[in-house]
Structure formats: structure tokens, C-alpha cells
């Protein structure tokens with residue numbers, strides 16, 4: 244009896260340890276040359292006790308894998324669909340039918356939100372989506388309402404924190420206002436969200452505050468209260484930029500009469516490569532603080548009673564993301580591209596030295612790398628190497644080679660091997676992808692160093708293995724039976 248009791252107690256404890264902090268979700272992006280299979284990803288989420296996920300589109304395979312998992316989902320409509328959906332309520336209805344209704348049944352996908360666009364007011368878009376975002380939001384929420392699911396499923400717009408600011412003269416959170424040139428449309432969006440009891444969704448990136456401003460105090464990006472330069476907002480002390488940023492939004496909402504609107508943090512995280520401040524040790528420190536902060540169940544100074552709800556960005560590295568914002572863009576994952584954890588992380592927010600559960604059932608390509616051919620002639624190297632490296636790096640991910648990154652500081656031969664291997668793996672180790680006019684050769688010797696990983700890609704093809712004779716015979720019988728039944 245005692246033994247049995249302690250066994251169930253242990254099981255209980257094990258389950259408790261697995262559960263992430265309440266309100267914790269992750270962003271599942273798939274801009275990778277070899278994305279992990281959706282079933283593997285869903286198992287990875289479950290194994291780590293992650294109960295919410297945010298997508299950037301609606302992908303049938305991802306939705307099928309999520310069905311029955313109980314994981315709460317925020318679906319998304321990409322920016323390039325906003326024009327069509329804004330201009331045509333029929334298109335919105337159709338989208339809801341194909342992407343929401345289809346999966347919304349008992350045992351299907353638990354859909355909580357539809358994200359309309361992704362940071363559509365980002366300065367980089369030059370105002371392209373300013374006119375269409377609100378009409379698209381309206382059409383989608385109205386379509387959800389018409390479909391009878393509007394009380395459970397809310398449309399929202401994930402916005403970058405650059406939609407608001409605190410004036411330069413008075414840079415404290417309580418002075419937060421929506422940016423002048425979009426304050427009209429922001430007010431209308433907030434009114435519409437409020438009418439439908441939908442939340443405001445904002446992406447907050449302390450890493451970018453640091454990256455974009457050389458004078459930004461490093462410690463203010465983290466949560467350990469070490470900041471030598473806290474912000475004093477009329478007696479309220481902010482020791483980290485995350486809370487200061489969040490409360491700047493609260494002030495902007497208060498200023499337009501919606502201070503009580505629920506806020507979801509749609510993206511927050513720290514990258515691990517591609518910049519001198521994008522490193523695993525900082526990411527570990529950032530998440531440690533963030534998760535402890537979430538586990539405390541406290542709100543922010545301006546919202547003491549709203550428990551924070553955040554989606555980490557992101558789940559896995561994506562080697563095909565645009566590097567226009569910076570080389571770190573491809574390294575936001577709390578897992579590597581192959582679902583291996585990168586650093587110690589305790590999702591329960593207790594700060595224990597634990598690692599995440601790695602992805603299960605991941606198949607790799609063969610242990611073959613592509614490297615500089617040691618027999619390549621000096622003449623060929625001189626003539627061709629630069630252009631070949633450029634070609635490889637334009638078509639594959641070489642961001643770890645840059646300044647401050649994990650593979651920086653190799654000689655030109657090391658660079659060439661890294662580039663050739665990156666290309667060869669991105670091309671799924673096709674023979675012709677490791678030639679470069681004779682400059683490259685496949686090798687079974689791992690060129691990796693302690694700091695720099697020459698990766699092997701994962702196998703993503705679902706090509707069926709060749710049928711054996713018995714299976715072939717069985718398949719024939721089944722086909723024949725089906726034919727008979729048909730007739």
C-alpha cells in the first residue's frame with residue numbers, strides 16, 4: 244500500500260515537474276529547409292508540457308498533428324492575404340470555413356485565436372498594410388461570429404512593440420502612447436477588439452532593444468534585477484525593459500480609454516547565434532529570468548493582477564528566415580533545427596538546472612559532410628573559391644560564420660568548408676551539391692570544432708521504403724478486393 248502510494252505520488256510529482264508555467268506558449272515557425280515533421284513537433288510540445296502554440300499560417304499537416312492533442316492553438320493569416328480578406332467578407336468566411344470550422348470539432352484542434360497578419364505595421368512595410376489590417380480583422384471576427392464560434396475564438400492582430408512609444412522628453416512607461424501616424428487606426432482596432440472581448444497581442448524583444456542601441460544597458464535586458472540604471476517612473480521602479488515595455492502599452496491603452504484590455508505577448512525570446520549578443524549563455528539567462536517571472540504569477544506594476552500570457556519565440560531554428568533584420572534571425576529556437584535543446588531551461592520557472600526533453604524519432608541524413616577538397620589546385624582556389632563560397636552562402640545558411648557568431652574566426656579554408664557543407668546539407672546531400680567545380684569533396688570525418696558545428700541535416704522526406712514481396716502481394720490482394728467491391 245505504502246509502496247503503491249509513493250509510486251502514484253512520484254507519478255504526480257513527475258507530471259507536475261513536466262508542466263510549464265501557466266500561460267506559456269511557443270511560436271512554431273517553419274521557414275526551414277528541413278522542417279521537423281509536424282508529428283515530431285507535437286510530441287515535442289507534449290513531452291515538454293507546452294500547452295499553447297502559435298502558428299504563422301494554417302498548415303494542414305500541422306493542424307492534423309495537433310488534432311486531439313489538447314494543445315491550444317493560435318492560427319494565423321499571413322500579411323500577404325490581408326488585402327484579399329479586407330476587401331471581401333466572402334473570402335473571410337471561406338477562410339474561416341477551410342481553416343477554423345474544418346478542425347473545430349470534439350477531438351479536433353483547440354483553436355483559441357486567429358492572428359490576423361503578423362506585425363503588419365512594422366516600419367519596414369512602409370505602411371503597406373495600414374489600410375487593410377482593420378477591415379481584415381473585422382471580416383474575420385465577423386465570419387467567426389457568423390459561424391457561431393465567435394464567443395470561443397477571437398481574432399487579434401500580433402503587433403510589434405513599435406506601434407507605441409514613450410515620448411523622448413518623458414521616456415517612462417506611464418507616458419506611453421500609440422505612434423502618432425497610426426494612432427487613429429490603432430484606436431479603431433482597440434475599439435473593435437474590445438467590442439468582441441478579444442485581447443491585444445504584442446511582440447516584445449529585449450534582445451532587439453540591445454541590438455539596435457549600443458548605449459542600451461545590458462543588464463536592463465534581463466530579469467535578474469542587476470540593472471544599475473533602473474527606470475524610475477514617478478516612484479515605480481523598473482529593472483527590466485520587458486516590464487517597462489509592457490507597461491508602456493498599458494499606458495497607451497489607458498490613454499484611449501481601454502486600460503483594462505487583456506494583453507497577450509505574442510513573441511518574446513532570445514537568439515543564440517548570428518551576433519555577439521546572440522549567444523546561448525545570454526539566452527539561458529534571459530529565459531531563466533522570464534520563466535521565474537512568469538511562475539511568480541505577478542503582473543506588471545501597471546497591471547498587478549493580470550497574469551502574463553506569453554508565447555516564446557521560437558520553438559526551433561529556421562534556416563530560411565530572411566536575415567534582413569540581422570543574422571540572428573535564423574537562431575531564435577529554444578531547440579536547434581533538429582529538436583535538440585540548446586541550453587538548460589526549466590519551463591516550470593523554478594530555475595532548476597534541467598534540460599528540455601529532446602525531439603523523439605528524428606531521422607538524420609547519413610553522417611557525411613562536404614568540405615574543401617584538399618587536392619584542389621592553388622590556381623583553382625584563387626580563381627573560383629570566392630564565387631563558390633558566395634553561391635553556397637546565398638543558397639544556404641552561413642550566418643554562424645559572421646562576426647560574433649559561433650564559427651567566426653576560421654581561416655578561408657574553414658570558411659569554405661563550412662559554406663560547402665551548409666549548401667550540401669540544405670540540398671539533402673545530393674551528390675552534385677558537393678562538387679563546386681572540383682573544389683569540394685564529401686567526407687565522413689566531422690569537421691566540427693568545440694564551438695562550431697558543421698551540421699548534418701534531418702531527413703524529412705516521407706518516401707515509403709520499397710515494398711518487400713510479401714507486402715507487395717498483400718497490396719495486390721487489397722487492390723483486387725477493392726476492385727471487386729467496386730464492381
Ligand SMILES: *[C@@H]1O[C@H](CO)[C@@H](O)[C@H](O)[C@H]1NC(C)=O
Nearest residue numbers: 586587588594595596597598
Ligand atoms: C547543470 O548541469 C550540467 C549537466 O548536468 C552541468 O554540467 C552544469 O555544470 C550544471 N550547471 C550548474 C549551474 O549547476
Ligand SMILES: *[C@@H]1O[C@H](CO)[C@@H](O)[C@H](O)[C@H]1NC(C)=O
Nearest residue numbers: 644645646652653654655658
Ligand atoms: C569567413 O567568413 C566571414 C563571414 O562571411 C568573414 O567575415 C571572414 O572574414 C571570413 N574569413 C576569412 C579568413 O576569409
Ligand SMILES: *[C@@H]1O[C@H](CO)[C@@H](O)[C@H](O)[C@H]1NC(C)=O
Nearest residue numbers: 583691693694696697698699
Ligand atoms: C552539433 O551537432 C550534433 C548533431 O549534428 C549534435 O549532436 C551536437 O550536440 C551539436 N553540438 C553543438 C555544440 O551544438
